[in-house]
Amino acid sequence: MATEIKAPVFPESVADGTIATWHKQPGEAVSRDEVICDIETDKVVLEVVAPADGTIASIIKNEGDTVLSNEVIAQFEEGAVSGAAQTQAVQSEEKVEQAAAQTEAGAAPVVERSQPVQDQAPAVRKALTETGIAASDVAGTGRGGRITKEDVANHQAKPAAPVAAPLSVAVGERIEKRVPMTRLRKRVAERLLAATQSTAxxxxxxxxxxxxxxxxxxxxxxxxxxxxxxxxxxxxxxxxxxxxxxxxxxxxxxxxxxxxxxxxxxxxxxxxxxxxxxxxxxxxxxxxxxxxxxxxxxxxxxxxxxxxxxxxxxxxxxxxxxxxxxxxxxxxxxxxxxxxxxxxxxxxxxxxxxxxxxxxxxxxxxxxxxxxxxxxxxxxxxxxxxxxxxxxxxxxxxxxxxxxx
Missing domain, CATH: 3.30.559.10 (Chloramphenicol acetyltransferase-like domain)
Structure with missing residues (x-):
């Protein structure tokens, strides 16, 4: 039976929050008290955990959506793992076995490449933009080869491979990067500005x-x-x-x-x-x-x-x-x-x-x-x-x- 997963009850000083990251996708198996979602507010990041062992049936509020206190954000299926999750687990095991067999045979293991950046979740797109990493360079471990924020962090932590020096560099090229403010950064900016304008x-x-x-x-x-x-x-x-x-x-x-x-x-x-x-x-x-x-x-x-x-x-x-x-x-x-x-x-x-x-x-x-x-x-x-x-x-x-x- 499906049950509702709701956002936490926010304190009076917090009006709403934003879905920052879904750590689990529909059909994925989760354990009781496992973190499945992060909600970013003006002050802190709140974690939403699974109420029991089961699977995420559906996501109602996507990454980047605004949520209110105690608002329903997903549907949860308690108990048996769904067929989609079982299929995904089997496919993952097959990929591991295939990679191991190829390694033993002396062949390079096959790595599933991620989908294009426009197909990724908002939080992942933001991480790729901030780090300057191309989506095609990251091996996605999420469902269907999707990139997770952890994939981006792990890729960034890897030592850079040596590359040949470019033959020529464009003269006068200036690069800009535009990223949205986090809710916390916006709130800090508002408070600091208010302090300078409303106090002597x-x-x-x-x-x-x-x-x-x-x-x-x-x-x-x-x-x-x-x-x-x-x-x-x-x-x-x-x-x-x-x-x-x-x-x-x-x-x-x-x-x-x-x-x-x-x-x-x-x-x-x-x-x-x-x-x-x-x-x-x-x-x-x-x-x-x-x-x-x-x-x-x-x-x-x-x-x-x-x-x-x-x-x-x-x-x-x-x-x-x-x-x-x-x-x-x-x-x-x-x-x-x-x-x-x-x-x-x-x-x-x-x-x-x-x-x-x-x-x-x-x-x-x-x-x-x-x-x-x-x-x-x-x-x-x-x-x-x-x-x-x-x-x-x-x-x-x-x-x-x-x-x-």
């Missing part, structure tokens, strides 16, 4: 001597990792310092809602993470109750989920303050854009040795520029500068965090 954003700068923290890390990193199973990084120091500074300057932890100012009595700090799909900001909850190891483990877990595309909407919802680290990419100085409705964001940057005057003497110290962008409608310059100076002092004297000074 201003940035103040300072610099911090990282030598004390670097010496502390060098002294305790092995014992810390042995005790807590986490690597002691810089971000935990910044999260804890920012949390303490937010306690001292509540306006920096507040937000504007219409004509009201909302002062948050909790500290949920978002940490900007770069992923293949774009910039995402998962949130560490109640950082005032977290120790350094919990912060490090939380950031590491979010980074792994972002890399694997497993971040959920609940991971990125809320947040009262954000920290972004452009220094991981070599940025020396930048002006971060607000993550609205938050009213402030802290930018970390590259650590660089610079000559500094210390007690009348010139010393070479590892320095980092800090940038605080804030909404001047709510936060005055005095508060912004005081907040940033508090972070600087807490980082340059880590004992202050431990002794609550």
């Amino acid at each position: 954003m201003l940035t103040t700068f300072n610099e911090v001597n990282m030598k004390p923290i670097m010496e502390m890390r060098a002294q305790y990193k092995d014992a810390f990792e042995k005790r807590h199973g986490a690597r002691l990084g810089f971000m935990s120091f910044f999260v804890k310092a920012a949390t303490e500074a937010l306690k001292r300057y509540p306006a920096v932890n507040a937000s504007i809602d219409g004509d009201d100012i909302v002062y948050h009595g909790y500290y949920d700090i978002g940490v900007a993470v770069s992923s293949d799909r774009g910039l995402v900001v998962p949130v560490l909850r109640d950082t005032d109750r977290m120790n350094y190891a919990e912060v490090e483990n939380g950031i590491r877990a979010y980074a792994a989920k972002a890399r694997d595309g497993k971040l959920g909407i609940e991971d990125m919802t809320g947040g009262t303050f954000t920290i972004t680290n452009g220094g991981t990419f070599g940025s020396l100085l930048s002006t971060p854009i607000l993550n609205t409705p938050q009213t402030a964001i802290l930018g970390m940057h590259k650590i660089q040795d610079r000559p500094m005057a210390v007690n009348g003497q010139v010393e070479i110290l590892p320095m980092m520029y800090l940038a605080l962008s804030y909404d001047h409608r709510l936060i005055d310059g005095k508060e912004a500068v005081g907040f940033l100076v508090a972070i600087k002092e807490l980082l340059e004297e880590p004992a202050r965090l431990i002794l609550d000074l």
